Amino acid sequence: MKAVVFSGTTEGRRFSKKLAALGAEVTVCVATPLGAEEQGEMAGITVHAGRLGPDAMAALLTGADLCVDATHPYAVDVTRNIRAAAAQAGVEYRRLLRARSPLPEDCVVFGTAAQAAEYLAGTKENILLATGAKELAAFAPLDPARLYPRVLPTPEGIAACEAAGIPHRNIIAMQGPFSCQLNKALIEQFHIRYLVTKDGGAAGGFAEKVQAAAETGVQLVVLRRPEEVGETEAGLFTHCQEILKWSH
Template identity: 70%
Template structure:
Protein backbone atom coordinates (compact mmCIF):
# COMPACT_ATOMS: atom_id res chain seq x y z
CA UNK A 1 0.00 0.00 0.00
CA UNK A 2 1.34 3.39 -1.01
CA UNK A 3 0.38 6.64 0.71
CA UNK A 4 1.45 10.08 -0.51
CA UNK A 5 1.95 12.74 2.16
CA UNK A 6 2.24 16.39 1.16
CA UNK A 7 4.30 17.69 4.03
CA UNK A 8 7.02 20.11 5.10
CA UNK A 9 5.60 20.32 8.62
CA UNK A 10 6.48 18.75 11.97
CA UNK A 11 3.22 16.79 12.10
CA UNK A 12 3.69 15.61 8.52
CA UNK A 13 7.13 14.25 9.31
CA UNK A 14 5.90 12.47 12.44
CA UNK A 15 2.97 10.93 10.59
CA UNK A 16 5.12 9.70 7.69
CA UNK A 17 7.38 7.86 10.12
CA UNK A 18 4.42 6.32 11.93
CA UNK A 19 2.96 5.11 8.63
CA UNK A 20 6.29 3.61 7.55
CA UNK A 21 6.48 1.78 10.88
CA UNK A 22 3.18 0.10 9.97
CA UNK A 23 4.78 -1.25 6.79
CA UNK A 24 3.14 1.27 4.49
CA UNK A 25 5.13 2.54 1.52
CA UNK A 26 5.20 6.32 2.01
CA UNK A 27 6.05 9.03 -0.51
CA UNK A 28 6.55 12.45 1.08
CA UNK A 29 6.35 15.53 -1.14
CA UNK A 30 8.12 18.64 0.14
CA UNK A 31 8.46 21.96 -1.66
CA UNK A 32 12.00 22.93 -0.66
CA UNK A 33 15.44 21.45 0.07
CA UNK A 34 15.02 22.68 3.65
CA UNK A 35 11.86 20.59 3.93
CA UNK A 36 13.78 17.60 2.59
CA UNK A 37 16.58 18.20 5.09
CA UNK A 38 14.11 18.38 7.97
CA UNK A 39 12.34 15.20 6.80
CA UNK A 40 15.58 13.25 6.98
CA UNK A 41 15.95 9.59 6.00
CA UNK A 42 13.53 6.96 7.25
CA UNK A 43 13.25 3.37 5.98
CA UNK A 44 10.08 3.02 3.93
CA UNK A 45 9.83 6.75 3.22
CA UNK A 46 10.72 8.22 -0.19
CA UNK A 47 11.08 12.00 -0.35
CA UNK A 48 10.17 13.98 -3.47
CA UNK A 49 11.54 17.54 -3.35
CA UNK A 50 10.29 20.47 -5.45
CA UNK A 51 7.20 22.62 -5.92
CA UNK A 52 4.55 20.85 -8.00
CA UNK A 53 1.86 22.12 -10.31
CA UNK A 54 -1.63 20.60 -9.82
CA UNK A 55 -1.16 18.21 -12.78
CA UNK A 56 2.20 17.09 -11.36
CA UNK A 57 0.55 16.46 -7.99
CA UNK A 58 -2.06 14.27 -9.68
CA UNK A 59 0.69 12.37 -11.51
CA UNK A 60 2.59 11.82 -8.27
CA UNK A 61 -0.54 10.38 -6.67
CA UNK A 62 -0.82 7.86 -9.51
CA UNK A 63 -2.12 4.62 -8.04
CA UNK A 64 -1.67 5.69 -4.41
CA UNK A 65 -4.15 4.29 -1.91
CA UNK A 66 -4.47 7.61 -0.09
CA UNK A 67 -3.44 11.29 -0.25
CA UNK A 68 -2.70 13.02 3.06
CA UNK A 69 -2.44 16.79 3.10
CA UNK A 70 -0.12 17.72 5.99
CA UNK A 71 0.86 21.15 4.72
CA UNK A 72 0.91 24.27 6.93
CA UNK A 73 -2.47 25.53 8.25
CA UNK A 74 -1.97 28.82 6.39
CA UNK A 75 -1.00 27.21 3.06
CA UNK A 76 -4.51 27.68 1.69
CA UNK A 77 -3.55 27.58 -2.00
CA UNK A 78 -1.47 24.43 -1.55
CA UNK A 79 -4.35 22.65 0.16
CA UNK A 80 -6.73 23.73 -2.61
CA UNK A 81 -4.37 22.31 -5.27
CA UNK A 82 -3.71 19.06 -3.40
CA UNK A 83 -7.41 18.43 -2.88
CA UNK A 84 -8.11 19.05 -6.59
CA UNK A 85 -5.22 16.77 -7.60
CA UNK A 86 -6.51 13.94 -5.41
CA UNK A 87 -9.96 14.29 -6.96
CA UNK A 88 -8.46 14.25 -10.46
CA UNK A 89 -6.39 11.16 -9.66
CA UNK A 90 -9.35 9.42 -8.03
CA UNK A 91 -7.46 9.05 -4.76
CA UNK A 92 -8.97 9.44 -1.29
CA UNK A 93 -8.01 12.69 0.45
CA UNK A 94 -7.44 13.39 4.15
CA UNK A 95 -6.53 16.75 5.67
CA UNK A 96 -4.26 16.46 8.72
CA UNK A 97 -5.14 19.24 11.14
CA UNK A 98 -2.68 21.01 13.42
CA UNK A 99 -4.37 21.89 16.74
CA UNK A 100 -4.84 25.64 17.16
CA UNK A 101 -3.61 27.53 20.21
CA UNK A 102 -5.81 29.39 22.69
CA UNK A 103 -5.16 33.08 21.97
CA UNK A 104 -4.25 35.34 24.91
CA UNK A 105 -7.00 37.80 25.82
CA UNK A 106 -4.83 40.86 25.28
CA UNK A 107 -3.58 39.97 21.79
CA UNK A 108 -4.62 41.86 18.67
CA UNK A 109 -6.14 39.64 15.97
CA UNK A 110 -6.36 40.48 12.26
CA UNK A 111 -7.86 38.60 9.34
CA UNK A 112 -4.77 39.06 7.15
CA UNK A 113 -1.17 40.24 7.20
CA UNK A 114 -2.16 43.23 5.09
CA UNK A 115 -4.76 44.35 7.64
CA UNK A 116 -2.22 44.02 10.44
CA UNK A 117 0.33 46.03 8.46
CA UNK A 118 -2.13 48.82 7.76
CA UNK A 119 -3.00 49.08 11.45
CA UNK A 120 0.63 49.00 12.62
CA UNK A 121 1.85 51.49 10.02
CA UNK A 122 0.21 54.25 12.03
CA UNK A 123 1.83 53.08 15.28
CA UNK A 124 5.36 53.51 16.58
CA UNK A 125 7.99 50.91 17.40
CA UNK A 126 9.76 47.97 15.79
CA UNK A 127 7.98 44.86 14.50
CA UNK A 128 9.31 41.32 14.79
CA UNK A 129 7.68 39.56 11.86
CA UNK A 130 7.33 35.83 12.52
CA UNK A 131 4.94 35.40 9.63
CA UNK A 132 7.34 34.09 6.98
CA UNK A 133 9.10 35.59 3.97
CA UNK A 134 6.07 35.15 1.70
CA UNK A 135 4.11 37.71 3.72
CA UNK A 136 6.78 40.43 3.59
CA UNK A 137 5.23 42.27 0.65
CA UNK A 138 2.06 42.74 2.71
CA UNK A 139 4.00 44.98 5.11
CA UNK A 140 4.99 47.55 2.48
CA UNK A 141 2.95 50.19 4.34
CA UNK A 142 5.41 50.00 7.27
CA UNK A 143 8.84 51.69 6.89
CA UNK A 144 11.33 48.83 6.31
CA UNK A 145 13.71 50.08 9.00
CA UNK A 146 11.01 49.22 11.55
CA UNK A 147 10.70 45.63 10.30
CA UNK A 148 12.69 42.71 11.71
CA UNK A 149 11.60 39.66 9.69
CA UNK A 150 12.50 36.26 11.12
CA UNK A 151 12.74 34.02 8.07
CA UNK A 152 14.10 30.62 7.10
CA UNK A 153 17.87 30.54 6.41
CA UNK A 154 17.52 30.12 2.65
CA UNK A 155 18.56 32.19 -0.35
CA UNK A 156 14.90 32.52 -1.31
CA UNK A 157 14.03 34.07 2.06
CA UNK A 158 16.96 36.49 2.01
CA UNK A 159 16.02 37.52 -1.54
CA UNK A 160 12.46 38.25 -0.36
CA UNK A 161 13.85 40.47 2.41
CA UNK A 162 16.05 42.33 -0.06
CA UNK A 163 13.11 42.78 -2.44
CA UNK A 164 11.19 44.37 0.47
CA UNK A 165 14.15 46.73 1.10
CA UNK A 166 14.73 45.32 4.58
CA UNK A 167 18.08 46.55 5.97
CA UNK A 168 20.45 43.59 6.18
CA UNK A 169 21.08 44.26 9.87
CA UNK A 170 17.36 43.67 10.49
CA UNK A 171 17.18 40.23 8.86
CA UNK A 172 16.97 37.30 11.29
CA UNK A 173 17.53 34.12 9.28
CA UNK A 174 17.03 31.11 11.55
CA UNK A 175 15.20 27.82 11.61
CA UNK A 176 12.54 27.58 14.34
CA UNK A 177 10.65 26.84 16.42
CA UNK A 178 12.31 28.94 19.12
CA UNK A 179 12.42 28.73 22.90
CA UNK A 180 10.84 31.27 25.24
CA UNK A 181 14.31 32.55 26.20
CA UNK A 182 15.50 33.04 22.62
CA UNK A 183 12.26 34.79 21.62
CA UNK A 184 12.56 37.13 24.59
CA UNK A 185 16.24 37.83 23.90
CA UNK A 186 15.51 38.72 20.26
CA UNK A 187 12.75 41.13 21.22
CA UNK A 188 14.92 42.83 23.79
CA UNK A 189 17.94 42.95 21.47
CA UNK A 190 16.01 44.68 18.67
CA UNK A 191 13.71 46.78 20.90
CA UNK A 192 10.60 45.08 19.54
CA UNK A 193 7.26 46.72 20.32
CA UNK A 194 5.07 44.43 18.19
CA UNK A 195 5.41 40.67 17.63
CA UNK A 196 3.41 39.67 14.55
CA UNK A 197 2.81 35.94 14.17
CA UNK A 198 0.47 33.30 12.83
CA UNK A 199 -1.26 30.78 15.05
CA UNK A 200 1.17 27.98 14.30
CA UNK A 201 0.04 25.96 17.31
CA UNK A 202 2.40 24.07 19.58
CA UNK A 203 4.38 22.74 16.60
CA UNK A 204 5.08 26.33 15.52
CA UNK A 205 6.16 27.48 18.99
CA UNK A 206 3.16 29.79 19.45
CA UNK A 207 3.01 29.53 23.24
CA UNK A 208 6.70 30.39 23.58
CA UNK A 209 6.24 33.45 21.35
CA UNK A 210 3.19 34.64 23.25
CA UNK A 211 4.87 34.25 26.66
CA UNK A 212 8.07 35.94 25.47
CA UNK A 213 6.16 38.89 24.03
CA UNK A 214 4.49 39.42 27.39
CA UNK A 215 7.81 39.15 29.25
CA UNK A 216 9.53 41.57 26.84
CA UNK A 217 6.70 44.11 27.03
CA UNK A 218 5.76 43.65 23.37
CA UNK A 219 2.23 43.53 21.97
CA UNK A 220 1.26 40.17 20.47
CA UNK A 221 -0.38 40.52 17.04
CA UNK A 222 -1.93 37.37 15.52
CA UNK A 223 -2.97 36.72 11.93
CA UNK A 224 -6.13 34.64 12.25
CA UNK A 225 -5.88 31.06 11.06
CA UNK A 226 -7.99 30.24 7.97
CA UNK A 227 -10.97 28.00 8.80
CA UNK A 228 -10.64 24.40 7.64
CA UNK A 229 -11.94 20.91 8.22
CA UNK A 230 -9.93 17.76 8.65
CA UNK A 231 -8.79 15.08 11.06
CA UNK A 232 -6.33 14.78 13.92
CA UNK A 233 -3.12 12.77 13.60
CA UNK A 234 -4.59 9.92 15.66
CA UNK A 235 -7.71 9.83 13.45
CA UNK A 236 -5.63 9.76 10.26
CA UNK A 237 -3.43 6.99 11.66
CA UNK A 238 -6.52 5.00 12.64
CA UNK A 239 -7.93 5.32 9.10
CA UNK A 240 -4.65 4.06 7.63
CA UNK A 241 -4.53 1.09 10.00
CA UNK A 242 -8.05 0.14 8.93
CA UNK A 243 -7.01 0.28 5.25
CA UNK A 244 -4.17 -2.22 5.68
CA UNK A 245 -6.20 -4.79 7.61
Protein backbone atom coordinates in the same frame (compact mmCIF):
# COMPACT_ATOMS: atom_id res chain seq x y z
CA MET B 1 -0.61 0.36 0.86
CA LYS B 2 0.83 3.33 -1.03
CA ALA B 3 0.42 6.75 0.56
CA VAL B 4 1.51 10.21 -0.57
CA VAL B 5 2.03 12.70 2.26
CA PHE B 6 2.29 16.40 1.39
CA SER B 7 4.40 17.62 4.27
CA GLY B 8 7.05 20.14 5.31
CA THR B 9 5.57 20.24 8.84
CA THR B 10 6.33 18.52 12.14
CA GLU B 11 3.05 16.58 11.91
CA GLY B 12 3.81 15.47 8.36
CA ARG B 13 7.23 14.15 9.32
CA ARG B 14 5.89 12.34 12.37
CA PHE B 15 2.90 10.89 10.52
CA SER B 16 4.90 9.68 7.50
CA LYS B 17 7.33 7.86 9.80
CA LYS B 18 4.47 6.19 11.70
CA LEU B 19 2.93 5.08 8.36
CA ALA B 20 6.25 3.64 7.12
CA ALA B 21 6.66 1.81 10.43
CA LEU B 22 3.27 0.14 9.75
CA GLY B 23 4.68 -1.20 6.48
CA ALA B 24 3.15 1.35 4.11
CA GLU B 25 5.04 2.59 1.05
CA VAL B 26 5.21 6.34 1.64
CA THR B 27 6.14 9.19 -0.69
CA VAL B 28 6.69 12.47 1.17
CA CYS B 29 6.44 15.69 -0.85
CA VAL B 30 8.20 18.78 0.46
CA ALA B 31 8.58 22.14 -1.27
CA THR B 32 12.25 22.82 -0.50
CA PRO B 33 15.64 21.15 0.10
CA LEU B 34 15.32 22.35 3.71
CA GLY B 35 12.08 20.34 4.02
CA ALA B 36 13.90 17.26 2.68
CA GLU B 37 16.76 17.82 5.13
CA GLU B 38 14.32 17.99 8.06
CA GLN B 39 12.44 14.89 6.88
CA GLY B 40 15.64 12.81 6.92
CA GLU B 41 15.94 9.27 5.60
CA MET B 42 13.98 6.21 6.69
CA ALA B 43 13.21 2.82 5.16
CA GLY B 44 9.85 2.84 3.39
CA ILE B 45 9.92 6.59 2.71
CA THR B 46 10.81 8.29 -0.57
CA VAL B 47 11.19 12.07 -0.43
CA HIS B 48 10.24 14.32 -3.35
CA ALA B 49 11.61 17.87 -2.99
CA GLY B 50 10.32 20.73 -5.15
CA ARG B 51 7.14 22.72 -5.62
CA LEU B 52 4.50 20.96 -7.73
CA GLY B 53 1.58 22.25 -9.79
CA PRO B 54 -1.81 20.45 -9.64
CA ASP B 55 -1.07 18.29 -12.72
CA ALA B 56 2.31 17.15 -11.38
CA MET B 57 0.64 16.41 -8.04
CA ALA B 58 -2.03 14.32 -9.78
CA ALA B 59 0.65 12.39 -11.72
CA LEU B 60 2.50 11.66 -8.47
CA LEU B 61 -0.75 10.49 -6.83
CA THR B 62 -1.61 8.05 -9.63
CA GLY B 63 -1.72 4.53 -8.22
CA ALA B 64 -1.70 5.66 -4.56
CA ASP B 65 -4.28 4.44 -2.03
CA LEU B 66 -4.31 7.59 0.05
CA CYS B 67 -3.37 11.29 -0.15
CA VAL B 68 -2.56 12.93 3.19
CA ASP B 69 -2.40 16.72 3.23
CA ALA B 70 -0.17 17.65 6.20
CA THR B 71 0.87 21.05 4.87
CA HIS B 72 0.96 24.20 7.03
CA PRO B 73 -2.41 25.52 8.32
CA TYR B 74 -1.88 28.82 6.45
CA ALA B 75 -0.92 27.23 3.09
CA VAL B 76 -4.47 27.62 1.75
CA ASP B 77 -3.58 27.63 -1.97
CA VAL B 78 -1.43 24.50 -1.61
CA THR B 79 -4.25 22.65 0.17
CA ARG B 80 -6.67 23.66 -2.60
CA ASN B 81 -4.27 22.30 -5.24
CA ILE B 82 -3.68 19.03 -3.38
CA ARG B 83 -7.42 18.44 -2.96
CA ALA B 84 -7.99 19.08 -6.68
CA ALA B 85 -5.09 16.80 -7.66
CA ALA B 86 -6.42 13.96 -5.49
CA ALA B 87 -9.84 14.30 -7.12
CA GLN B 88 -8.20 14.31 -10.57
CA ALA B 89 -6.21 11.15 -9.74
CA GLY B 90 -9.21 9.46 -8.08
CA VAL B 91 -7.33 9.06 -4.78
CA GLU B 92 -8.85 9.39 -1.31
CA TYR B 93 -7.92 12.76 0.24
CA ARG B 94 -7.50 13.34 3.99
CA ARG B 95 -6.52 16.59 5.72
CA LEU B 96 -4.34 16.33 8.82
CA LEU B 97 -5.14 19.27 11.12
CA ARG B 98 -2.87 21.02 13.59
CA ALA B 99 -4.60 21.89 16.87
CA ARG B 100 -5.40 25.59 17.31
CA SER B 101 -3.90 27.56 20.18
CA PRO B 102 -5.80 29.56 22.79
CA LEU B 103 -5.21 33.25 21.98
CA PRO B 104 -4.35 35.61 24.86
CA GLU B 105 -7.02 38.23 25.60
CA ASP B 106 -4.69 41.19 25.10
CA CYS B 107 -3.56 40.26 21.57
CA VAL B 108 -4.93 41.99 18.47
CA VAL B 109 -6.14 39.65 15.74
CA PHE B 110 -6.42 40.25 11.98
CA GLY B 111 -7.63 38.14 9.08
CA THR B 112 -4.79 39.11 6.74
CA ALA B 113 -1.22 40.40 6.81
CA ALA B 114 -2.37 43.52 4.91
CA GLN B 115 -4.85 44.36 7.71
CA ALA B 116 -2.11 43.89 10.31
CA ALA B 117 0.19 46.17 8.29
CA GLU B 118 -2.56 48.82 8.16
CA TYR B 119 -2.86 48.70 11.97
CA LEU B 120 0.93 48.95 12.36
CA ALA B 121 1.09 51.92 9.97
CA GLY B 122 -0.36 53.97 12.83
CA THR B 123 2.57 53.08 15.12
CA LYS B 124 6.22 54.16 15.28
CA GLU B 125 8.18 51.48 17.17
CA ASN B 126 10.07 48.38 15.96
CA ILE B 127 8.27 45.26 14.74
CA LEU B 128 9.39 41.62 14.89
CA LEU B 129 7.77 39.86 11.94
CA ALA B 130 7.54 36.14 12.74
CA THR B 131 5.08 35.46 9.93
CA GLY B 132 7.46 34.01 7.33
CA ALA B 133 8.90 35.29 4.07
CA LYS B 134 5.67 34.83 2.07
CA GLU B 135 3.87 37.58 4.03
CA LEU B 136 6.68 40.15 3.80
CA ALA B 137 5.29 41.97 0.75
CA ALA B 138 2.21 42.99 2.77
CA PHE B 139 4.44 44.85 5.26
CA ALA B 140 6.61 46.53 2.58
CA PRO B 141 4.63 49.85 2.78
CA LEU B 142 5.87 50.32 6.37
CA ASP B 143 9.22 51.97 7.12
CA PRO B 144 11.67 49.07 6.49
CA ALA B 145 14.03 50.37 9.20
CA ARG B 146 11.36 49.36 11.78
CA LEU B 147 10.94 45.83 10.43
CA TYR B 148 12.85 42.84 11.80
CA PRO B 149 11.68 39.79 9.80
CA ARG B 150 12.56 36.32 11.06
CA VAL B 151 12.84 34.09 8.00
CA LEU B 152 14.29 30.67 7.15
CA PRO B 153 18.05 30.70 6.44
CA THR B 154 17.58 30.03 2.71
CA PRO B 155 18.33 32.09 -0.41
CA GLU B 156 14.53 32.50 -0.88
CA GLY B 157 14.11 33.87 2.65
CA ILE B 158 16.89 36.44 2.20
CA ALA B 159 15.65 37.38 -1.29
CA ALA B 160 12.14 38.06 0.06
CA CYS B 161 13.64 40.42 2.66
CA GLU B 162 15.69 42.22 0.00
CA ALA B 163 12.63 42.54 -2.25
CA ALA B 164 10.77 44.20 0.65
CA GLY B 165 13.65 46.66 1.10
CA ILE B 166 14.66 45.33 4.54
CA PRO B 167 18.14 46.52 5.65
CA HIS B 168 20.48 43.52 5.93
CA ARG B 169 21.25 44.32 9.57
CA ASN B 170 17.53 43.76 10.36
CA ILE B 171 17.26 40.29 8.80
CA ILE B 172 17.02 37.45 11.33
CA ALA B 173 17.65 34.26 9.32
CA MET B 174 17.07 31.30 11.64
CA GLN B 175 15.24 28.01 11.68
CA GLY B 176 12.69 27.48 14.47
CA PRO B 177 10.81 26.67 16.52
CA PHE B 178 12.31 29.01 19.12
CA SER B 179 12.36 29.01 22.90
CA CYS B 180 10.75 31.75 24.97
CA GLN B 181 14.27 32.83 26.05
CA LEU B 182 15.44 33.29 22.46
CA ASN B 183 12.28 35.23 21.53
CA LYS B 184 12.84 37.51 24.54
CA ALA B 185 16.52 38.01 23.63
CA LEU B 186 15.56 39.11 20.10
CA ILE B 187 12.83 41.42 21.44
CA GLU B 188 15.33 43.08 23.80
CA GLN B 189 18.22 43.16 21.29
CA PHE B 190 16.19 44.96 18.62
CA HIS B 191 13.98 47.08 20.93
CA ILE B 192 10.83 45.42 19.63
CA ARG B 193 7.40 46.84 20.55
CA TYR B 194 5.16 44.69 18.29
CA LEU B 195 5.44 40.94 17.62
CA VAL B 196 3.49 39.75 14.58
CA THR B 197 2.85 36.02 14.27
CA LYS B 198 0.54 33.33 12.94
CA ASP B 199 -1.12 30.76 15.18
CA GLY B 200 1.41 28.08 14.28
CA GLY B 201 0.26 25.89 17.18
CA ALA B 202 2.57 23.93 19.47
CA ALA B 203 4.72 22.75 16.52
CA GLY B 204 5.30 26.35 15.42
CA GLY B 205 6.36 27.56 18.87
CA PHE B 206 3.29 29.79 19.30
CA ALA B 207 3.09 29.41 23.11
CA GLU B 208 6.74 30.51 23.41
CA LYS B 209 5.97 33.68 21.42
CA VAL B 210 2.91 34.42 23.57
CA GLN B 211 4.97 33.97 26.75
CA ALA B 212 7.84 36.12 25.45
CA ALA B 213 5.42 38.91 24.51
CA ALA B 214 3.76 38.76 27.94
CA GLU B 215 7.07 38.81 29.81
CA THR B 216 8.53 41.72 27.82
CA GLY B 217 5.33 43.74 27.55
CA VAL B 218 5.28 43.87 23.73
CA GLN B 219 1.99 43.92 21.81
CA LEU B 220 1.17 40.56 20.21
CA VAL B 221 -0.42 40.82 16.75
CA VAL B 222 -1.88 37.53 15.45
CA LEU B 223 -2.93 36.64 11.90
CA ARG B 224 -6.09 34.55 12.26
CA ARG B 225 -5.87 30.97 11.07
CA PRO B 226 -8.03 30.07 8.02
CA GLU B 227 -11.10 27.96 8.80
CA GLU B 228 -10.74 24.38 7.58
CA VAL B 229 -12.10 20.87 8.02
CA GLY B 230 -9.96 17.81 8.69
CA GLU B 231 -8.98 15.33 11.37
CA THR B 232 -6.52 14.70 14.15
CA GLU B 233 -3.33 12.70 13.74
CA ALA B 234 -4.71 9.90 15.96
CA GLY B 235 -7.97 9.64 13.99
CA LEU B 236 -6.19 9.56 10.64
CA PHE B 237 -3.68 6.98 11.87
CA THR B 238 -6.54 4.68 12.92
CA HIS B 239 -8.02 5.06 9.42
CA CYS B 240 -4.67 4.06 7.86
CA GLN B 241 -4.46 0.99 10.11
CA GLU B 242 -7.92 -0.03 8.82
CA ILE B 243 -6.81 0.37 5.17
CA LEU B 244 -3.71 -1.76 5.83
CA LYS B 245 -5.77 -4.44 7.62
CA TRP B 246 -8.16 -4.74 4.65
CA SER B 247 -5.34 -4.75 2.08
CA HIS B 248 -3.69 -7.84 3.61
